[in-house]
Amino acid sequence: xxxxxxxxxxxxxxxxxxxxxxxxxxxxxxxxxxxxxxxxxxxxxxxxxxxxxxxxxxxxxxxxxxxxxxxxxxxxxxxxxxxxxxxxxx
Numbered sequence: 447x448x449x450x451x452x453x454x455x456x457x458x459x460x461x462x463x464x465x466x467x468x469x470x471x472x473x474x475x476x477x478x479x480x481x482x483x484x485x486x487x488x489x490x491x492x493x494x495x496x497x498x499x500x501x502x503x504x505x506x507x508x509x510x511x512x513x514x515x516x517x518x519x520x521x522x523x524x525x526x527x528x529x530x531x532x533x534x535x536x
Contacts, residue, residue: 447499450492458522460487461533464504465511471503
């Protein structure tokens with residue numbers, strides 16, 4: 447869940463790191479990119495005091511292969527974000 451607690455609309459890119467051998471199933475909302483090791487969403491505008499639910503399914507994994515979401519953000523000041531780090535990838 448991405449929540450905008452600021453008083454202005456916010457735009458950002460969200461990345462979820464996934465295991466390389468994972469098969470990506472249903473994703474909501476539709477991501478802008480799915481690679482071998484991440485899913486990327488371009489969240490164009492989150493109005494003040496609103497939220498966007500992000501969901502994705504992974505298949506082809508053994509128990510314990512994906513225990514925790516590693517989330518990263520881009521195009522927003524990372525000090526405004528809780529629960530995700532600044533994206534340093536490509």
